[in-house]
Amino acid sequence: MLAFALALDSALSALTDRFDIFLSHSVRDASLVMGVKRILEEAGKTVDVDWISDPNLDRNAVTGATAERLRHRMRKCDACFYLFSRHSRRSRWMPWELGFFDGHNGNVAILPLIPPTGELDFTGEEYLEIYPKIDFANLSGSPSIFVNQVRRTEMGSYKSYDEWRRGADKLRSTT
Numbered sequence: 001m002l003a004f005a006l007a008l009d010s011a012l013s014a015l016t017d018r019f020d021i022f023l024s025h026s027v028r029d030a031s032l033v034m035g036v037k038r039i040l041e042e043a044g045k046t047v048d049v050d051w052i053s054d055p056n057l058d059r060n061a062v063t064g065a066t067a068e069r070l071r072h073r074m075r076k077c078d079a080c081f082y083l084f085s086r087h088s089r090r091s092r093w094m095p096w097e098l099g100f101f102d103g104h105n106g107n108v109a110i111l112p113l114i115p116p117t118g119e120l121d122f123t124g125e126e127y128l129e130i131y132p133k134i135d136f137a138n139l140s141g142s143p144s145i146f147v148n149q150v151r152r153t154e155m156g157s158y159k160s161y162d163e164w165r166r167g168a169d170k171l172r173s174t175t
Contacts, residue, residue: 017076018046018077018078019046019047019048019078020045020046020047020077020079020165021040021045021047021048021077021078021079021080021081022047022048022073022077022079022080022081022097022101023036023040023047023049023111024080024083024093024094024097024098025049025085025088025091025094026083026085026088026090026091026094027051027091028087028090029083029085029087029088029113032083032113033049033083036083036111037049037052039143040145042142042143043136043143043144043145043161044142045145045161048073048074048076048077050070050073053073054073067096070097074097074101074104075104078105078107079107079109079165080097080098080101080108080109081109081110081111081134082094082097082098082108082109082111082128083113084110084112084113084120084128085112085113086115089124098131106170107170108170109131109132109133109134109147110128110133110134111134112133112134129173130173131173132148132149132150132156132164132170132173133147133148133150134148134161135148144160144161145161146158146159146161147159147160147161147164147171148171149171149172149173150173156171157171158171
């Protein structure tokens with residue numbers, strides 16, 4: 001069943017020229033990525049996950065051409081959600097993807113997978129504290145996406161995803 005779902009997602013992605021969200025993630029979180037992608041899609045957003053949209057890309061033989069192909073894909077996305085997890089700190093690609101989007105259009109937000117302790121630990125990656133975080137709310141029976149200006153897990157100023165994406169204020173932490 002998973003193989004069918006991946007094939008269907010891949011086929012649908014091939015028909016899409018633009019995406020709302022590029023989901024930056026560690027491949028070690030692949031099983032969680034599908035669930036996060038579904039939630040974002042239930043909120044009405046199109047989501048690009050590189051290994052779904054581009055299954056022929058050889059991740060065992062990464063070259064400069066691989067990076068250029070990813071840049072081409074990322075330019076077709078309006079925002080980057082950085083899926084922060086215990087595995088993300090080992091990814092060599094995620095900081096590069098975040099930096100690309102930060103320079104490209106500034107639409108970068110952290111989508112944290114909150115550990116059982118309930119605290120986000122950005123030790124060694126303190127630069128992630130400047131970016132807003134993604135929150136979900138279930139309004140009228142379907143998930144809604146909000147971008148929240150926080151340093152860790154507290155509440156701060158927030159906007160709907162669409163308002164944040166279009167606006168000049170990217171809710172960056174200044175402290």
